[in-house]
Amino acid sequence: xxxxxxxxxxxxxxxxxxxxxxxxxxxxxxxxxLLIFVPALQSIIRTLLVDVNGESGFSLSRYTAFFSDSIxxxxxxxxxxxxxxxxxxxxxxxxPLSLYLRFAKGRVAxxxxxxxxxxxxxxxxxxxxxxxxxxxxxxxxxxxxxxxGVTGYRTPYLKPExxxxxLVWESIPFTVLVLxxxxxxxxxxxxxxxxxxxxxxxxxxxxxxxxLIIRPLLIVFSLNFLGIFGSYTVPYLLGPAAPQMMGVYMxxxxxxxxxxxxxxxQAVITFIICSMVGLLYVRTVAKQRIQQEDAT
Amino acid sequence: MTTINPPIPGTFWDRSRHSFVVMMRxxxxxxxxxxxxxxxxxxxxYSVVLWAFAEKWKYPSLVPTQFGLSYWHETFSRAxxxxxxxxxxxxxxxxxxxxxxxxxxxxxxxxxxxxxGRQLLLLSFLATNAFPRFGLYxxxxxxxxxxxxxxxxPGVILIQLVNTLLLMIWIPTAAFQGVDxxxxxxxxxxxxxxxxxxxxxxxxxxxxxxxxxxLLTFVNTFYEAQGALIVGLPRVVxxxxxxxxxxxxxxxxxxxxxxxxxxWLPSLLLLLMAQRLLRGGYLTAGFGV
Numbered sequence: 001x002x003x004x005x006x007x008x009x010x011x012x013x014x015x016x017x018x019x020x021x022x023x024x025x026x027x028x029x030x031x032x033x034l035l036i037f038v039p040a041l042q043s044i045i046r047t048l049l050v051d052v053n054g055e056s057g058f059s060l061s062r063y064t065a066f067f068s069d070s071i072x073x074x075x076x077x078x079x080x081x082x083x084x085x086x087x088x089x090x091x092x093x094x095x096p097l098s099l100y101l102r103f104a105k106g107r108v109a110x111x112x113x114x115x116x117x118x119x120x121x122x123x124x125x126x127x128x129x130x131x132x133x134x135x136x137x138x139x140x141x142x143x144x145x146x147x148x149g150v151t152g153y154r155t156p157y158l159k160p161e162x163x164x165x166x167l168v169w170e171s172i173p174f175t176v177l178v179l180x181x182x183x184x185x186x187x188x189x190x191x192x193x194x195x196x197x198x199x200x201x202x203x204x205x206x207x208x209x210x211x212l213i214i215r216p217l218l219i220v221f222s223l224n225f226l227g228i229f230g231s232y233t234v235p236y237l238l239g240p241a242a243p244q245m246m247g248v249y250m251x252x253x254x255x256x257x258x259x260x261x262x263x264x265x266q267a268v269i270t271f272i273i274c275s276m277v278g279l280l281y282v283r284t285v286a287k288q289r290i291q292q293e294d295a296t
Numbered sequence: 297m298t299t300i301n302p303p304i305p306g307t308f309w310d311r312s313r314h315s316f317v318v319m320m321r322x323x324x325x326x327x328x329x330x331x332x333x334x335x336x337x338x339x340x341x342y343s344v345v346l347w348a349f350a351e352k353w354k355y356p357s358l359v360p361t362q363f364g365l366s367y368w369h370e371t372f373s374r375a376x377x378x379x380x381x382x383x384x385x386x387x388x389x390x391x392x393x394x395x396x397x398x399x400x401x402x403x404x405x406x407x408x409x410x411x412x413g414r415q416l417l418l419l420s421f422l423a424t425n426a427f428p429r430f431g432l433y434x435x436x437x438x439x440x441x442x443x444x445x446x447x448x449x450p451g452v453i454l455i456q457l458v459n460t461l462l463l464m465i466w467i468p469t470a471a472f473q474g475v476d477x478x479x480x481x482x483x484x485x486x487x488x489x490x491x492x493x494x495x496x497x498x499x500x501x502x503x504x505x506x507x508x509x510x511l512l513t514f515v516n517t518f519y520e521a522q523g524a525l526i527v528g529l530p531r532v533v534x535x536x537x538x539x540x541x542x543x544x545x546x547x548x549x550x551x552x553x554x555x556x557x558x559x560w561l562p563s564l565l566l567l568l569m570a571q572r573l574l575r576g577g578y579l580t581a582g583f584g585v
Contacts, residue, residue, distance in 0.1 A: 032424065038439070125539045126344065129344060233540075251430070282419070
């Protein structure tokens with residue numbers, strides 16, 4: 001346990017005992033404060049203030065401007081649609097794979113695991129290029145279909161579907177890793193004893209597996225939600241020119257049109273929408289972390 | 297009801313469960329998953345790798361109509377690529393070095409010292425993940441805009457540095473916490489100086505975790521494109537940022553393919569270490585899990 005510095009200890013001991021740790025953690029903390037909390041807070045405050053005759057006052061005008069602009073609103077709605085569709089697809093693809101990897105053994109399972117992890121080692125920008133060459137008009141997929149005699153292929157490239165495909169592709173490894181790790185904490189003996197007392201597969205899933213993996217599910221949901229909402233590369237390179245996802249829209253407003261004020265408003269709107277999910281993520285990981293610390 | 301061969305007693309549900317079990321035993325699901333994953337995961341990469349070595353590739357051939365390396369010379373004699381590649385490597389090394397310099401001492405403090413607010417401050421680094429990333433970048437860029445940091449190397453270093461914090465603090469903290477204290481105490485008892493104990497006992501034990509953190513940080517930073525795009529342009533152009541224009545302008549398919557292939561090499565290094573990274577739990581640590 002800690003011995004708090006006594007009054008009679010020398011300044012040197014006091015420094016080593018209570019000041020030194022703070023000196024050591026200060027640089028990364030300061031960096032994070034200055035580059036995350038300060039910009040975020042400042043953006044929130046600035047977007048609520050408007051200059052009127054040289055005096056700044058509280059106003060929601062920037063937000064009413066955003067919500068009365070049809071392009072802004074359609075981009076925001078489009079982002080929501082992509083987030084929901086992508087999350088649903090991620091779950092559909094990753095949950096069966098995770099269950100399989102938890103319970104299966106053997107060579108096929110080993111290969112499946114390698115392939116599932118593979119996207120982790122493919123940077124987003126290369127993935128986009130690869131998907132264009134694969135899914136695009138006259139790409140590899142169309143060639144394969146052509147050879148087996150399927151014609152009339154219509155490429156998803158530059159359509160919303162391509163964004164979903166790219167985002168799902170990117171999130172497979174992380175999602176499966178977290179879910180499989182969660183499922184790994186459920187012991188075989190627990191499931192066997194439930195089977196012994198006559199529980200069916202559905203009951204076992206609902207009563208034993210599901211409650212134990214709520215936390216991994218929440219982590220997967222929240223991080224994927226934030227990741228998709230804050231994505232740029234995939235929607236920019238694979239998606240349609242309009243409507244745009246918020247990331248693409250913000251970059252265009254800031255970089256191309258040089259309207260930092262409007263871009264800032266758009267950014268704060270994404271903060272507000274994502275704040276609940278961000279809190280959920282921090283809370284879930286924090287709880288898990290504290291439990292682990294207590295256990296050791 | 298007609299009998300099914302072989303006859304299995306029980307209801308319809310029992311029988312379907314039985315056949316499901318048989319299928320699982322033969323690993324039918326695994327095989328379907330494997331074929332699906334090979335097509336979906338390896339298919340796109342197949343296209344890029346072959347395009348990098350293609351002289352000509354006419355639709356609908358499954359392989360390039362003519363292989364060759366002539367585009368490699370052409371790609372690397374482009375002025376923008378020739379200057380962006382070394383710059384990107386130096387930038388990623390700088391960011392990784394700075395990150396290690398500020399984060400590893402901090403993680404030692406988090407793991408081994410007791411101080412008020414330790415747990416809360418350690419958890420506060422989760423904030424780096426809790427924002428929609430691109431929104432945060434815009435927010436940072438607006439401040440940099442006023443500070444005249446847009447289009448400067450320090451601006452890009454700062455925005456990339458933020459991305460590395462969680463990983464560079466959480467992995468080493470876990471490693472320092474995992475060190476067996478009795479070994480250090482034994483060494484201190486026989487009269488070794490604290491510095492010597494740290495270098496000869498503690499450091500070798502945390503080295504695998506530290507090198508994993510450094511490698512993951514380097515690769516992540518090397519590929520970081522979004523922060524570099526919004527803060528770096530128009531004057532600072534990294535390799536991944538250059539990829540955006542190579543993809544969008546679609547000049548010559550091979551340019552993009554060759555650059556992708558070359559950019560991908562550092563990642564292959566990670567892939568070779570995948571087993572070790574996975575066992576150490578490092579792959580998910582960057583997500584704060």
